[in-house]
Amino acid sequence: MKHFFVVLFSLLLLTTCKETKKEQPIEETTTTEMTTEPEVPVNPLKDVYWGDTHNHTGNSFDVFLFGTPNSTPEIAYRFAKGEEVESPTTGKPWKLSKPLDFLVVADHAELIGSIPLMYENTPGISDTKTGKTFLAIAPNKSEENMQKLYDILNYAAFDQPNEANLTAKDLVNDFGGEKVTEAWTRYIETAEKHNDPGKFTTLIGWEWTSNNSGANLHRVVFMPQGGDVAKQFLPYSSLDSDDPEDLWAWLETTSQQTGAEFVAIPHNPNISLGLMFAETRLNGEPIDKAYADARMKWERSVEITQIKGDSETHPALSPNDEFADFETYDFALTPDGRRPAPTKADYVRSGLKRGLELEKKIGANPYKIGFVGGTDSHTGITAVEETNFGGKGQHDSEPKKRAHPTGIGSSKGWDMGAAGWVGVWAESNTRQSLVDAFQRKEVYATTGPRMTLRVFGGYNFTESDLNAEMVKTGYDKGVPMGGDLNKTESGTAPGFLIAAMKDPDGANLDRVQVVKGWLKADGTSGEKVYDVALSDGRTDGKVKVGNTVDLKTGKYTNTIGASELKVFWTDPDFDASQSAFYYVRVLEIPTPRYSLYDAIELGIDVKETNHPATIQERIYSSPIWYNPN
Numbered sequence: 001m002k003h004f005f006v007v008l009f010s011l012l013l014l015t016t017c018k019e020t021k022k023e024q025p026i027e028e029t030t031t032t033e034m035t036t037e038p039e040v041p042v043n044p045l046k047d048v049y050w051g052d053t054h055n056h057t058g059n060s061f062d063v064f065l066f067g068t069p070n071s072t073p074e075i076a077y078r079f080a081k082g083e084e085v086e087s088p089t090t091g092k093p094w095k096l097s098k099p100l101d102f103l104v105v106a107d108h109a110e111l112i113g114s115i116p117l118m119y120e121n122t123p124g125i126s127d128t129k130t131g132k133t134f135l136a137i138a139p140n141k142s143e144e145n146m147q148k149l150y151d152i153l154n155y156a157a158f159d160q161p162n163e164a165n166l167t168a169k170d171l172v173n174d175f176g177g178e179k180v181t182e183a184w185t186r187y188i189e190t191a192e193k194h195n196d197p198g199k200f201t202t203l204i205g206w207e208w209t210s211n212n213s214g215a216n217l218h219r220v221v222f223m224p225q226g227g228d229v230a231k232q233f234l235p236y237s238s239l240d241s242d243d244p245e246d247l248w249a250w251l252e253t254t255s256q257q258t259g260a261e262f263v264a265i266p267h268n269p270n271i272s273l274g275l276m277f278a279e280t281r282l283n284g285e286p287i288d289k290a291y292a293d294a295r296m297k298w299e300r301s302v303e304i305t306q307i308k309g310d311s312e313t314h315p316a317l318s319p320n321d322e323f324a325d326f327e328t329y330d331f332a333l334t335p336d337g338r339r340p341a342p343t344k345a346d347y348v349r350s351g352l353k354r355g356l357e358l359e360k361k362i363g364a365n366p367y368k369i370g371f372v373g374g375t376d377s378h379t380g381i382t383a384v385e386e387t388n389f390g391g392k393g394q395h396d397s398e399p400k401k402r403a404h405p406t407g408i409g410s411s412k413g414w415d416m417g418a419a420g421w422v423g424v425w426a427e428s429n430t431r432q433s434l435v436d437a438f439q440r441k442e443v444y445a446t447t448g449p450r451m452t453l454r455v456f457g458g459y460n461f462t463e464s465d466l467n468a469e470m471v472k473t474g475y476d477k478g479v480p481m482g483g484d485l486n487k488t489e490s491g492t493a494p495g496f497l498i499a500a501m502k503d504p505d506g507a508n509l510d511r512v513q514v515v516k517g518w519l520k521a522d523g524t525s526g527e528k529v530y531d532v533a534l535s536d537g538r539t540d541g542k543v544k545v546g547n548t549v550d551l552k553t554g555k556y557t558n559t560i561g562a563s564e565l566k567v568f569w570t571d572p573d574f575d576a577s578q579s580a581f582y583y584v585r586v587l588e589i590p591t592p593r594y595s596l597y598d599a600i601e602l603g604i605d606v607k608e609t610n611h612p613a614t615i616q617e618r619i620y621s622s623p624i625w626y627n628p629n
Helices: 063-067 074-081 113-120 129-137 143-157 168-175 177-194 244-258 288-299 348-362 431-438 470-475 594-602
Strands: 048-055 100-103 204-206 221-222 261-267 301-306 370-373 420-428 443-446 453-459 476-481 482-484 496-501 510-518 523-535 564-570 580-588 618-621 622-629
Touching: 048 074, 048 221, 048 301, 063 113, 063 143, 074 100, 074 177, 100 204, 113 129, 113 168, 113 496, 129 143, 129 168, 143 168, 168 177, 168 261, 168 618, 177 204, 221 244, 244 261, 244 288, 261 431, 261 523, 301 348, 348 510, 348 523, 348 580, 420 431, 453 470, 453 618, 470 476, 470 496, 476 482, 496 510, 496 523, 496 580, 510 564, 523 564
Parallel strands: 048 100, 261 301, 301 370, 370 443, 482 622
Antiparallel strands: 048 420, 204 221, 221 261, 370 420, 420 443, 443 618, 453 476, 453 496, 496 564, 510 523, 510 580, 580 618, 580 622
């Protein structure tokens, strides 16, 4: 076998031996027929739309086998639209505090939908060697049987001895390749059914789950086109290749053949074992301009925060950033339970800095990326509010389970963070408008609260532009988040208009910060965090905002902080000869972490969760880059 395939509930372990790569069937087309979307209201100054680009259902084999077989795309969409549903994990009624605007159901492409189809006795699946063996061993979907199948899959994937005497080749032949067509078609039809332009958008996508030697190199892939285009191919999986360059090549070819406009988003660089923002390609060769150009064509954003931790930075990499240690998660997706030390290739801020360094060497920046948040929920419902956290999966879906191992590396339930979603500045809530915003990086990440954030950079702003016309002025005289600024003849420092507003139903704001990275003359890079707006009249960021959380009740008050913070800021350390990036981080006042609510419900000391009682939720804008050349 030519390629390795490793999949899992983020943990692991389905892998095949190398075999000759099989091309996925792509129907010949000469004309791309775009889906026509009804006319919907358009705002040229854009509105923010909230969504999740990373939700898994029972079509992901790990979700199904970890005990959530009733999780379906249908439930996922209804929940995201604000309907009350029966939680697939707990069976209890569950509902978002307010609806989302869009959703990507991004199930693992590897064996997508095969386990549900097997239990439906679908010909071509249930009557294969693997299907018949599995049904004989696990005739019903009891928790014990599901775990048994999961274990067999893991061993078979490695061609290790297992109860079913199956091999990796058996799994691929019986449940892979064209065998996923039925499940893919059903998913597309459900997505089409729930797409309601102007009200709720479904973006068709999947997850490419590369787990190279335990390194999380996963990518979520989606597109603005509808079912007519999506049915022309099958989702590319790590069964085909675990090298992202092969994924990009497939995206290029498939895009040319079908007209699909793909967006690929890497996630969890924090557990990439030094590979997500590396200086070399997966094959060990140095990164060159061709690699950088290909990566930036397909991967213009990164998932900076999600349930399996926050990837902005790590205290060991940013020792002068007092807020760097936020939802740190370092449990590798390997069976040995290791917790590797962080490297510069594992976190987004150091990745951006490395991009500047590589640009000087090879003439292109492979890491010039925007920021999004996603849940990576494996429950089928995108429930990441601290007061309403649905867990990562079945194993941590309820407070009483969260002191125990999750099955994901050596993590336990309370190691998971209740995060994140993405805010998208788009002209309308339609597939094309949303994807266009992702492509220009006019997106920002939240760890949960729906704070509003506008950021513009330019050379002709003044403090007086912080008025009711700020947004129009921002577009007319500058660039929004995700944009580029070039050197002026005078070498003037750029100015930034920044406006942040609290979640209407959430906590007040503590502060607004600008995080800068720059390239030094010697080719190395630096970083600095500026407090540019502080609440409650403070002028020194070292002065804390305070904490109103009652640890006995889990309640807090908005008697501290500010509901809104606006600022015009220029870089006091600007050097016109230095490449740089600037992104904005906005912090809420301290509020209860979900684990405090759990501790109160369980009647235990919050210290038993091994996590802080309170956190400062945050949002991250996509950067604006300054280019001196």
